[in-house]
Amino acid sequence: MKLKGFMDQAYEGKVRKEKRLDEKKGEFLLGFEDLALRLKDRPKRAEVENLAPREADSIVDLVLSASPKDKREEIIWGILTSLAAESLSEPLVIPPRNFASLELKRGTIILDGEASGAGPKARASNKAGQTPALWTSAHHLGEKMSGGMLVVRGRAGDYLGQEMSGGGIVCASCGDYAFRKMTGGWGVVKGDAGNYIGVGNSGGRIAVKGRAGARAGWLMRSGRIRVGKDAGDYLGLMMSGGEISAGGRSGSRAGWRMKGGTITACGYGPEVGAEKVGGRIFRRKAD
Incomplete structure (x- = not known):
């Protein structure tokens, strides 16, 4: 019998159907599913924190024993990972899963495919920028961080x-929309980054040691993006401030409709600076 059915039978459905308003932090929980049932459809950090156990070990147990079934439960789990890390004196090492380190304020979280509880498909590489095919990528990692490290x-x-508004993130490589709407903090990608890195940024620092995909720095207003190798098409598309540099070449239409800021690369594809109304574009001499 599932936990929900057990609780409905034990309490004749009253507790589960009508959420109690007097639930307090540290109240006894039967597990992650019980916690999820007590929360609203769109749980907020304060609500999760109010119901979470007081002891760090108990929060860690919830994190490791959880099996989120949908996005809502993934968000709850992600908040729990941050609460656990914030209450520990040493780094929290857990398997990768969507929304890990959600709204982290302090502490350190390490996502390792070989950590306890990781499935056979999650195996991390120790080589910078290289990840085996069996590694299971997780999305929304470090979302809305204001401090700490992932x-x-x-x-x-x-x-x-x-x-994210603060803290720092280090990863081997990443997919699309990394550091979107970033206002502070820093991120280091040891390998390649996907498309749309740093879209709409108004602060923060990003360093990609490998290549970056298309439209890096799109609508960027402030902050810095450093790409070690080549960047894709539309680098700095419609940016109005900030700094973007590439150690290699950029694709076509770099600085398209650019309003401000600076772009520097060793070379550019066709139509560089097309329809540009402001900002500056520089060409760096190749090493």
């Missing part, structure tokens, strides 16, 4: 560090 020992999925 280390991904492998490839991060899409939306890495989205809306």
